[in-house]
Amino acid sequence: MKRMKAVCIPLVMGLLMTACGSKQDAAQDNTQNTTPTTTQDVTAPAAEPGNDASPSKEVTLKIGLPGSYDITSEKIIDGFQAKYPNIKLEIDEAPWGDFTKKIVTRIAGNNPPDLWFQENAVILGYGQRGVAENLEPYISRDLKTDDYVSALLSAKTPDGKVYGIPHGINPVALAYNKTLFQANNIPVPTDDWTYPDLIETAKKLTKDTDGDGKPDIYGFQTGNNITSGWLPWMKSAGGSALDPTLTKAMFTDAKSIQGLTNWADTINKLKISPTRELAKTGKLFENGKSAMVFLQYSSQVSLNKSSPDLDWDTVKMPIGENGKRFVPMVVNDWIVYSKAKPEAKEAAWTFLKYYLSDEAQGFLSESGASLPVKKTAMDAVANLTFKPANKLAYTKGVEEAGATLDENPSWNEWRAAANPILDDIMDGKRTPADGAKEIQSKVQTILDENQ
Known part of the structure; x- marks a missing residue:
């Protein structure tokens, strides 16, 4: 298994403004439809909730990881790539502080990753500014919210939009x-x-x-x-x-x-x-x-x-x-960039569905970096061997x-x-x-x- 890493827009020492994509990519339409893409060329039909609408053709997904693998379990990235080899990942890693300082510039230049995560409040601000994709249609289509704790919808606004999916609960x-x-x-x-x-x-x-x-x-x-x-x-x-x-x-x-x-x-x-x-x-x-x-x-x-x-x-x-x-x-949320290409948005959602699966939520729990949002994984946290013994607290x-x-x-x-x-x-x-x-x-x- 080969994982692609971004070389034109490295994040190790901070996010740079050099674009890997073409000029056409960088100047894409700023008013993408927020409805999940289900075109025949990109995805399988997804009229019914629970259908797998993951991209059927090869697509590149750019993922930003603030804090690198100290915060996001590498097992999750590896597990996703093994399950979806047609979605090629470009991983942008950076220390948390470097990422959060530079992402503002990346957004202004219409060149952020397709998917990344930050604090819940920041994500709400991104939603207000039109930076974050509204994920409510995707959630309604594919998730059974009863399988998750209420924190799943931490980034939900009073008017029903959902601008993020929890990376974890702290x-x-x-x-x-x-x-x-x-x-x-x-x-x-x-x-x-x-x-x-x-x-x-x-x-x-x-x-x-x-x-x-x-x-x-x-x-x-x-x-x-x-x-x-x-x-x-x-x-x-x-x-x-x-x-x-x-x-x-x-x-x-x-x-x-x-x-x-x-x-x-x-x-x-x-x-x-x-x-x-x-x-x-x-x-x-x-x-x-x-x-x-x-x-x-x-x-x-x-x-x-x-x-x-x-x-x-x-x-x-x-x-x-x-x-x-x-x-x-404290909830950190994954955000899907609202101006990403339609196929990248669907690939990002496929990643998020995997992230919310029992397998990935188990990897998250093992890392100790945060608690999962899926109830089955949350229940299993009590059996982890590291301190504290009373994780039920x-x-x-x-x-x-x-x-x-x-x-x-x-x-x-x-x-x-x-x-x-x-x-x-x-x-x-x-x-x-x-x-x-x-x-x-x-x-x-x-x-x-x-x-």
Whole structure:
């Protein structure tokens, strides 16, 4: 089996603007029909859902892999090529940062890959701008959505368009150091824990071991980002960053401010968590310096590699004040370029159907890079041998309460405006109430400009 690799548009050191295709290819029609192509020359008939409409003739499919094979299992690429030898793959690999910086230029030059993946919120923005193909007709034609968890449609818009298919799900759970709990004779966390349970136990585990008046071991390590930091605390208090329509900021809502207060208090008032600056100095959870942390699923890969002897496990995210659980999940989505040739679009969809198959979803699970979206593969994750032992904290957590991060097409923009103020709140330089007022104004302005 031979896998083709792009030589005219390498991505190893960044995406270049040199086109491999002809000038005619680069100047193709910008208004391709979004209906799945079923012409006789390209595909088999696909009038009924479930028909295999994969290209019957040889076609080249250009796939972009940000993060290369560290994020996308090479077994998936090999498995697809073996199953569909008529679809010749040109693989563009690049470190994640290089890819995401250069893809904007590639899109502007009408020269991106036919298929690649990025964050869910970015994909929603691509859909709004006409860059991403609407995959809803393909899904309706070929998939049984009941076979997949709800995250399959993470990139679905209010008007029913679907601009991406999940590359994988990366949810959050509460990780804990079993050794520190045992040494202090404290019962380990359970799925029934609330946020007050977390706080009270963290107080007991915070220790000044050398008598200098400063903790050497912290009961909890508070995150400073949206995924494992301020948003879970905000949601736990019944607040939210945006309203259900994702068009109105909610930072000055009383419950949102309470959540921000609880979050910042873990550092500035209760002192059960290291400061943001201290957390930057080392891997505190890995080194046994913090007893608990909100941990994204993919982080276990590096954690198990760097600290193989660390005795740790996970439980579901704590229950909020309203009795509900919020499980943050990051979803990266595959995008089909809307201006790709019709035969390339159908080839891309054939790849995505394979990616969603039991075989490929199993390869994804084995890699540990993220969770699958097919239910059969998700159920099998519990049997994987790498830590944590209790992977149900992630899989059942997603099933019960998995949710994306108040994402809309301007997500990256409004987060960038809010982050410096949130850092000040975390550092104790501003009160949550005062900071929330400024965030509210900045975020709402961005939301209004993008409507």
